[in-house]
Amino acid sequence: MPKKLMKGNEAIGEAAIVAGAQAYFCYPITPQTEIAEYLAKRMPEVGGVFVQAESELAASQMIFGAAAAGARVFTTSSSPGISLMGEAMSYITAAELPAVFINIIRCGPGLGGILPSQGDYLQAVKGAGHGDYKLLVLAPSTIQEAVDLTIEAFRLADKYLNPVMLIGDGLIGQMMEPVDFESCVKPPRLDCSAWATTGCAGREPHIVKTLFLDPNVLEERNRRLKAKYERMAREEIRFETYGCDPPPDLLFAAYGTTARVVRTAVDRLREEGASVGLFRPISVFPFPDDALRQVAHQPQVHNVLVVEMSMGQMLEDVQSALQGRRPLHFYGRGGGNVPAPEELIDEAKKLLGNGHGGKK
Amino acid sequence: MSAPTTIFRRPEALRDAFTHYCPGCTHGIIHRLVAETLDELGLRERTIGIAPVGCSVLCYNYFNCDMQEAAHGRAPALATGVKRVLPDRIVFTYQGDGDLASIGTAEIIHAANRGEKFTTIFVNNAIYGMTGGQMAPTTMPNQVTTTCPRGRDVNTAGWPIPVADVLAQLRTPAYIERVAVHTPRYTVQAKRAIRQAFQYQAENRCYSFVEVLSTCPTNWGKTPNESVQWLEDVMVPYFKLGLKKSPDRPPVE
Amino acid sequence: MQREVTFAGFGGQGIMTAGKLLALAGMAEGKEVCWIPSYGPEMRGGTAYCTVVVADRLIGSPIVNDPENVFAFNRPSLDKFAPRVRTGGLLLINSSLIDVRSPRQDISQVLVPCNDLANQLKNGRSINIVGLGAFVARSGMVSLEAQRSVLHKEFGKKKGDVLTATLEVFEAGVRAAQGDKEAVRG
Numbered sequence: 001m002p003k004k005l006m007k008g009n010e011a012i013g014e015a016a017i018v019a020g021a022q023a024y025f026c027y028p029i030t031p032q033t034e035i036a037e038y039l040a041k042r043m044p045e046v047g048g049v050f051v052q053a054e055s056e057l058a059a060s061q062m063i064f065g066a067a068a069a070g071a072r073v074f075t076t077s078s079s080p081g082i083s084l085m086g087e088a089m090s091y092i093t094a095a096e097l098p099a100v101f102i103n104i105i106r107c108g109p110g111l112g113g114i115l116p117s118q119g120d121y122l123q124a125v126k127g128a129g130h131g132d133y134k135l136l137v138l139a140p141s142t143i144q145e146a147v148d149l150t151i152e153a154f155r156l157a158d159k160y161l162n163p164v165m166l167i168g169d170g171l172i173g174q175m176m177e178p179v180d181f182e183s184c185v186k187p188p189r190l191d192c193s194a195w196a197t198t199g200c201a202g203r204e205p206h207i208v209k210t211l212f213l214d215p216n217v218l219e220e221r222n223r224r225l226k227a228k229y230e231r232m233a234r235e236e237i238r239f240e241t242y243g244c245d246p247p248p249d250l251l252f253a254a255y256g257t258t259a260r261v262v263r264t265a266v267d268r269l270r271e272e273g274a275s276v277g278l279f280r281p282i283s284v285f286p287f288p289d290d291a292l293r294q295v296a297h298q299p300q301v302h303n304v305l306v307v308e309m310s311m312g313q314m315l316e317d318v319q320s321a322l323q324g325r326r327p328l329h330f331y332g333r334g335g336g337n338v339p340a341p342e343e344l345i346d347e348a349k350k351l352l353g354n355g356h357g358g359k360k
Numbered sequence: 361m362s363a364p365t366t367i368f369r370r371p372e373a374l375r376d377a378f379t380h381y382c383p384g385c386t387h388g389i390i391h392r393l394v395a396e397t398l399d400e401l402g403l404r405e406r407t408i409g410i411a412p413v414g415c416s417v418l419c420y421n422y423f424n425c426d427m428q429e430a431a432h433g434r435a436p437a438l439a440t441g442v443k444r445v446l447p448d449r450i451v452f453t454y455q456g457d458g459d460l461a462s463i464g465t466a467e468i469i470h471a472a473n474r475g476e477k478f479t480t481i482f483v484n485n486a487i488y489g490m491t492g493g494q495m496a497p498t499t500m501p502n503q504v505t506t507t508c509p510r511g512r513d514v515n516t517a518g519w520p521i522p523v524a525d526v527l528a529q530l531r532t533p534a535y536i537e538r539v540a541v542h543t544p545r546y547t548v549q550a551k552r553a554i555r556q557a558f559q560y561q562a563e564n565r566c567y568s569f570v571e572v573l574s575t576c577p578t579n580w581g582k583t584p585n586e587s588v589q590w591l592e593d594v595m596v597p598y599f600k601l602g603l604k605k606s607p608d609r610p611p612v613e
Numbered sequence: 614m615q616r617e618v619t620f621a622g623f624g625g626q627g628i629m630t631a632g633k634l635l636a637l638a639g640m641a642e643g644k645e646v647c648w649i650p651s652y653g654p655e656m657r658g659g660t661a662y663c664t665v666v667v668a669d670r671l672i673g674s675p676i677v678n679d680p681e682n683v684f685a686f687n688r689p690s691l692d693k694f695a696p697r698v699r700t701g702g703l704l705l706i707n708s709s710l711i712d713v714r715s716p717r718q719d720i721s722q723v724l725v726p727c728n729d730l731a732n733q734l735k736n737g738r739s740i741n742i743v744g745l746g747a748f749v750a751r752s753g754m755v756s757l758e759a760q761r762s763v764l765h766k767e768f769g770k771k772k773g774d775v776l777t778a779t780l781e782v783f784e785a786g787v788r789a790a791q792g793d794k795e796a797v798r799g
Contacts, residue, residue: 005637005646023445049444053437054470061434061467065441068428069408069449073441091431175675176633176648178640197426197442199449201405207420209411209429257675264673338676 003178008143008168009034011179012076012102015150017042020186021100022071023049025062027081030114031170032104035076056081060088060101067097068208070196072154072189074100078170079108079120086128089163093133093225094210098157098190101135101165102150104173107309107336115336116170118256121313124167125285132222134229136164136236137285139255143177147184149282155187156236160228167284169309171257171338229286238282239291242266247300248277250351253292253318254307255281258339262307265344274352275300284314289321296326303351305329307344309337373398373407375424384577384584387415389541390483390550391422394452397555398425401562407450408442410435412464414456415489423454433464436471439478450561451478458488461497461521468527472567475532479557480567482523485574486595493579497521500594505579520598524571528604535560535568536605540596542575542588549601566607573599614669616754617677620744621662621694622686622707627741632663634745637763638755639667647672660689667754682752684744685711686727705748705790707740723751723790730785739782746786757787 006014013035016024024043026036036052043050049066053059059075066073077085082103092099103124107117124137136156140146146168153164197206212218243266244251254262259280269276279295281288296304304326306315312330319328331347333339370376373395381387398404407425411417413432420427430438435453443451460468460482468480487505488494494507498520502511512520524538535557539550550572557568573595575587582590618635622628632648639646647666664680666672683698684705685691691706695715698704703721706714709728725747727740742764749760764783768776 003640005633005640005648023441025441051440051444051474053440054466057434058437058440058467058470061431061437062441062444064430064434065410065428065438066445067441068438069442069446071441071445073445087431088434171649171675174650176636176650177672178646197408197428198446199406199408200424200426205424205426207427207429209420209427211417211429260672261674261676263671267673340676340678341674342678 003180005176006143006179007034007174007176008146008171009104009173010038011143011147012150012166012173013038013042014181015147015184016074016100016154017046017048018181018184018186019151019154020072020189021048021074021154023051023066023073025051025053025059025066025073025075027053027056027059027077029078029081031106031173032076032078032102034173035102056084057087060085061091063099064088064092064095064097067092067099068095068197070192070198072098074102074154076102076104078104078106079117080111082120082123082128088129089127089135090129090131090133091210092163093135094131094221095208096161097163097208098161099163100150100153100157101163103165103167105167105169107334113336114170116257116309116338117334117336118169118258118309118313119334120167121284121308121310122316124165125287125317133225134285136160136162136232137167137283138164138238139167139282139284140172141256141259141280143172143175144179146172147179147181151184151187158187158190160232162228167256169257233286236283237286237288237291239288240280240282241277241295242280243270243277244279244295247295247298249275249300250303250305250348251296251301252276252278252305252307252344252348253281253314254278255284255314258307258309261339261341262344264341265348268341269345269348274348276348276352281314284317287317287321289317292318292321293323296322301326303327303329305331305347305351307339308332309339310334371395371399373404373424375422377421379422380418381415382576382578384575384587385415386541386574387483389547390481390572390574391419393541393547393551393554394454394481395423396551397558400555401558403450403558403562406448407452408446410438410442410451410453412453412455412459413490414459416454416456416483417490419454433459433462434467435459436464436467436476436480440471440474440476443476443478447477450558452558453478453480455480455482456489457482457484457486457496457498461523468523469530472527472534472569473530473532475534475567477561477564477567479561480569481554482569482571483574484523484571484599485576486520487576487579489576489579498523500598522599524569524604525600527569533566533607534605535566535607537569537603538571538573538599538601540573540591540601542573542591560607571599573601615666615672616668616682616752617664617666617680618682618684618748618752618754619662619664619677619680619694620684620686621660621690624661626661626686627739628661628686629663631741631745632665634760634763634767635665635749635755636667637767638749638759639665641759641763642755644669645672647675649675660693662690662694682748682754684748686740686744687711691715703752705744705751707744723747725786725789727786730789731782734778734781734785736778736782739779742779742782743786743789746783747790750787751790
């Protein structure tokens, strides 16, 4: 199959089908509704389940039921809807079920607006729901990467028996780019015969639950989740560097669509002879803090500039990774405004003005 | 003399477990009626039950079939998820009045309206039991609870929600009946209704819903005997028993 | 090498489709492409615009504030986007609906009477295709051959004479941009 020009939302929907998703439960919300519209057509064609639920609360709890019954399941939403799904995320994590959540982020808080934003970063990496839990969170920056990471999300959800979230800003949902499904590999079907509730014929009944009134039993489960997150930190770190060899004077840190804008700014600044590079986290939980330190703590790197479509959320993770050993700067846009390369070039020049940056 | 014959035994669909329900509470009877039904219809090994939040949150300790435990009010959403991916299995939710008629109102109405092919056993005892006796959507007018210490004021809290009657208004075909279990006669009728509900599901006919009026001596502050009397005198006249809707009887235009 | 165009007009003028067809032609040439829409309430009857980027390497910023090319299909779009055209860039104006030009002297301006040309061919709804023909011919952002083959592929499966009619209006746009004095006062 040749490459296909697809809108991000539709490409994500098709990726889930390629990944073998069996059921999709949803509630419409801009700017991701095209995923639901696409799957309303596609799921029945592949013998899958499509249900438009009465709310995001219900859609995400239908995910719980279907996942506990052993099906490969997912849902998609945008910021206000994801807040309502926080409940189910907590329960699904507690029950150790595989599921995929996709958040095509719009600007907030409150109803906010429908334009692109990265304002749900902390909600995603720290947890939208209650209790001691984490999601594995991936952040694509192109439509092809959104496709690849959607499929990867299903594999990782099975591997860890933990929900995986894909975060894309509204542009990831709305842009069209060429995508290739040919190299995509469908994750193998998970063997869930030891725990799925499918009827107890020939075995003892299975119970999928999240209530553990004995403190020692619950603490043991908390420890098990912690061990899972530590394993993710060892095995699932994903990031990309651009213009970091040799080490740049100024290191940008950005993810998602913002990282693409930074990339353009880096190209233009380098054409002018400036020494700049980009560190782009792809997994944002686990956050690639060791990798970031290795780049940023090289002696040639004098400044780190974090760019986000928020008032500074990934900034907290970068701050914690750098341990105060490099001056840290921030440039953020909000309200649905996407930073332009020119803005970033201006910001960079302020920091390069100390004479370290130019090669000329 | 011949060997003694077993005339009454624990259904296979119930586990051999000590009950945590209070003396005089009718949850145990309702559990048994559901379990007997699963046995009689031969459904136990292909049944998935969904536990609510409330006194019956631990019902997975009693039902001897696959079980999931839902967040407060979301049992119909879980049941929808299960039934849609495993349409040949039997799925039921077991929910109390706070769970189903308050925090889970949207879920129950929409599951019923979509005509999801599962069964709901709705236990209405007019109070929140597990949290210790707060006002429920089904608490009776002037009934005293910890959150309506001067009695339920219908001017500010509204009237008790007659859930079975409300659901029966939906156009989507369903089986809906309200029963009680505080006397043997009522219990026999309740058993027939619960069996009918699962029978309709086994035939893949429609959504089925049985509201069971139940006692809560502990939180009502009454003895078990007084509770039975109060249920008969106060609840039954308001929550009218009987068949509300049947897939065999088309709605009157 | 990276080239960009912003197509802007009313919702319903086929702006988004014109952009998509252009992006498909870029793809057919083996280029990297990106199509970025405006989205949301403004799509419904208001201004609709999309930007298409075609490049020979990975496309960075999808946001282009100073596009090399702009095609304004209505007056509000001209007012909004003409000031943003990069110096030395190209501004195409749908002169059927816009009776002014940009005061800018540092860009080229081309007038294309899209509605008139489409109406002459009794295909009034295809002003976007007229515009696409004029733009491709004038800018060379993709080759005319690539664009024509995309039209064949996208409209060839449709019923009736949709393909023939589409190619007709496309070629009218091409001729207009290639210096038909009747149509263009560049």
